[in-house]
Amino acid sequence: MYTKQHTIKAPVKVSGVGLHTGAQVNLTFVPAPINHGILFKRVDLPDQPVVECDVDNVVDVSRGTSIEKNGARINTVEHALAALVGLQIDNILIELDGPEIPIMDGSSLPFIEAINAIGLEEQNALRNFFEVPHGIFFQDAEKNIELAALPLDDYRVTVMVDYNSPVLGSQHATLNNINQFEKEIASCRTFCFLHELEMLHKQNLIKGGDLNNAIVIVDRIVKDDELDSLAKLFGKDKVEVKKEGILNNIELRYKNEPARHKLLDVVGDLALVGRPLKAQIMAARPGHASNVAFAKKLKRVMMDSRQKAPHYDITQPSVLDVNQIYKLLPHRYPFKLVDKIVHLDENMIIGVKNVTINEPFFEGHFPGNPVMPGVLQIEAMAQTGGIFVMQSVPDPENYWTYFLSIESAKFRRMVVPGDTLVFKCELTAPIKRGIAKMQGQAYVGGNLVCEASLTASIVKKK
Template sequence: MVKQKTIKSEISLVGVGLHTGKEVKMTFKPAPINNGFTFVRVDLEGSPIIEADANYVVNTQRGTNLEKLGVKIQTSEHVLAAFVGCDVDNAIIELDASEPPIMDGSSKYFVEAIEKVGVEEQDAERKYYVVKEVISFADEATGSEILVMPSDDYQVTAMVDFGTKVLGTQNATMKNLSEFKTEIANCRTFSFLHELESLLDNGLIKGGDLNNAIVYVDKEISANTMENLKKAFGKDSISVKENGILDNLTLHYPNEAARHKLLDVVGDLALVGIRIKGKVIANKPGHFVNTQFAKKLSKIIKIEQKNHVPCYDLNLPPLMDIHQIMNILPHRPPFLLIDRIIEMSETHVVGMKNVTMNENFFVGHFPDAPVMPGVLIVEAMAQSGGILVLSTVPDPENYLTYFMKIDNVKFKHKVLPGDTLLFKCDLISPIRRGICHMQANAYANGKLVAEAELMAQIAKKQ
């Protein structure tokens, strides 16, 4: 079992925003399990939170920009890529402005900050989306396309072609996430001269200089443009190198542009909100196509998770049979509502019940059209969860389990005589002081028949 990770302690960085030109302080903080990545605007009243969620993307001009209830985060991709590349699942990113500092235009300094404080495991299993078939999104206007296909690892390939001689066609591949820190993180953002002129004319990239953006010269530089560039970048002189880029920096790699596009893909796909086991191939990627793909993938994942029915081989010997269950649970027929425990870990349990016409409750509950009472389905789910929490004490026979709370109960399909019920209970938070908080789902006939959020506590028998 791979566990979730967060950073060990907080750390701050100070720099300027690429587009705003304003100094900004950014602080990385540890986050609890299942938090994901959240931005916090500490400069605004109430310190509003914006989750790193593809559904909050509102603009992709020169970066991936999020907005929730009027609160904005600009150019989120380089920071998110750093956390993914450092194998972090949960982090809080505090900002005293709308935009993270651009630093050198890459993820390098963010990765260094994360490595400085270190990463630690958390008491919860990491969740993955395992890609089973090709999923794609194409932008017909630009010819950009991004897809993901089945793979045992998270891999990314980026292919860029801007139709210019100065840059040409470039490819970059990350075969394993471990390559990010050494091969991708220090690759800087880039722009073409014709784009730069437009950005300067529109008052953007106020925080830009020749140390945080590679500028590819794709046209003749007029004397007027040269003067504007010197003024904008605070330089006495500017020239063009033989490889077609403005001076004052040296490329880290011949294909640094493609590697940075790969970095952007990693950061933008962090907005899906779950680790991906699949190979991503991005042809002419950009923030628009990346985030549209992230939205599509996020929607597919949510639908699959909602409709997912776990599959177990019921012909295999169970983890616990009825005798072992009765050694742990105090319940007895007719109120013992589980027959087997199929599977159990530190964070989940799977129970089973065969529903027969001989059940006592069918005598009075719609005897002419027998339906298992919904409250008993909830009780059966709770008994499965009780096995999980009682397994944490050395003498479970000396404890009783009591309900504390039941929330968000939904019944979706009838359970009838002859059905086989499966109950899957997953911890929402770690068990502490004998209190168990779990999401419980019941399945029958290949369908989700009931769900509930349950909280219970074990107490020693008096």
Template sequence: MMTDKQKTLANEFSISGKGLHTSCLVTAVFKPAPENHGFKFKRVDLDGQPILEADANIVGDTSRGTVIQKGQARLSTIEHALAALVGMDLDNVLIEIDNQEMPIMDGSARMFAEAIEKAGVVEQDAEREYLEIKEKIVYKDPKTGSELIALPDDDYRLNVMISFNSSVLSNQFASLESLADFKKEVAPCRTFVFLRELEFLLQNNLVKGGDLDNAIVIMDREVSQEEMDRLADLFHHERIEVQKDKGILNNLDLHFENECARHKLLDVIGDLSLAGVRIKGRIIATKPGHGVNTEFAKLLKKEFQTRKRNDIPEYDPEKEPVMDVNKVKQFLPHRFPFLLVDKVTEITDDHIIGIKNVTVNEPFFTGHFPDEPVMPGVLLVEAMAQCGGLYVLHNKEEKYSTYFIRIDNVKFRRKVVPGDTLIFKMELTSPIRRGIANMKGLCYVGKSLVAEGEFMAQIVKN
């Protein structure tokens, strides 16, 4: 499990501009936020100043950008700002916005990223949570052929492939191996539009805030100069023509040959942030779009919530333990045959995970039972209690002992037999006060819960 710290802005900053589709003038103020806040948007122009969370479950529309909505409160085109927040390594930010659409700026995330860099990023005390991809997760839209896949990896990495029925823009590929490269490799990449789409949008009273400098216009058919002049006039732009070798208008130069694919990668980062959790894994997106992106974000969010609800600890025998058995013996007074924790694999601010390998040579199997060896339930409780004692004592410089003064709601779910590896999770249920610790204990074999209980212990100086 990755366990780095959450981050927020060191200082607030504001960005103003036009909304792409509404042409509304809008100012967005990005503010530091407390731990575990996430990304949230506050519509300060509406009564009650409603807050819209960056949450895939409140996505209301994806036809021309990602839109979140709660009741009558709505906010459009949030993906570029969200991509910048993730790409610049932030977790908790409040964005106060005074209109219904985020400013489009130059059609990329560059200005957001630069403003974040200037404002600064600070580390917070709380641990950052991750959705670690353990096995393949797939979402596919059979109508479009769009597909997103999440695979195990040791960091957040993305591969994006786009494909269009166009002689100018057919297939492109982009990848990002580290978010550390986001600002340079992805943030400057602008949105793009085909000429045929642009004409449709104009006819339907959309892209009212667009101009020819905040999008790459793909010219996938022959047009006359007269038509080009008319297009320039519609956007109050100086005369333009097609760059014949590239099939785009000459109003701008490409930052990268595959800028369109890189922009789609940018959109994927922004949309997947709606899962509400950092991702550790490789995302492979084929023909992505806001619709499939946000549906995939819902899948990832559901997976994370399911894991958190079940909260099953994982045991990697190759990982170096936090405490081996010799270290365990420095804190616990127990010895053979009553030391029931072999090692500790994780200790955080509120829980500990310990391991016990159950072998047929355990002395209690001699009488419990000779023909059907089963680990006594009372020893499962004792093992959990010892693991809880390690949590309480591991940071004490002087010698202390723990004496359990109350054990409640103990349940046994299945037998523990020779060959099982017990995984204990002891979690603090309230702050330690006046030398009293309250903990919830869980004991697993693999993903199966075998025992649980609630423990109260008194911490006594020797």
């Protein structure tokens, strides 16, 4: 996976019809700056309103995923979003002169091919991953749908479908690495069953439907007069079908193309969480409604994790400045790793370290690619915790702090020069016999970068 943000090198345009509206649409992908995210713009409407790629903007999931804000609606966003996730594009503006993303051939491949023709551009900022912190689960018992996200330092997706159909049967598809999306998933087309096609037509939908942009599964015997009606519906002289199979006998690109397309839809719909994901996603019999409901659940967890980040206001005076810290801790240059304490109470301490290129460890650690060593992040966290423990005795100058254990240490993202590390150490149990158990976390810009469970002991100097 890319570690830095990406956009595209130049604008690129694709044109086609909307699957349900049948309207001709011109779509232009436009480069965007760092931290812009994925935005849609309706250039055909007054004031050219913008709609963010956000699950909270979803307004319809009946036959695709539609988003809307301030009266500007964008229909069927999932295939274009899946293409952007597959290419690991973080920042882009999608300009549309109509209400629906063009269906193209029913897959993500035409979008990927258009973008590959002009290429990607790496941007000088780290990607803002949402790393799933624990198992997150969704279930629709009535429809027998289940989705799960498990912690993983990567992005993998597995989908299982079962349509109780003699043509399709049970299928599964897996994306083990996001770099495989273009080759293994992107070309897989949308599909529906013949009975769904008839229903959609009666609802005045699929006006842009064509046998070139959708696979129609026929799992029953079709009479000649029905075939004639279908030919008229699609503007064809003739359509054919084997006893049971695919309308007009179109060849599948993969034996499990329907399952792969469902995986494509999952990737596209989960892009609406708003940040690139690091997780193992597993989905059984998913659809747009369940994907969006699951995306909302993921976003709630993401927002809750951000709200847990300690508040740090640089305009407020510190509780302990660097000189006061020197009196409490025996550490000296270059091992003095806490610049100030901004919060201290009976249960929690918050400390700050400003990471600069002048740190001595950058000279020998990853020369030319300065990344703060994880062990030193833990050491700075431990020093913050040590200051906290010292406050539990009336004469801290007469004590040493030693750490007995560091457990469940995890590193969520890189820390580089220019970052401000904010450490939070919180008691998990009352201090007894000079032993303190704490949960430590480190944040940069409100994002968790590392965490660990710490146990410390204070020992009187001899």
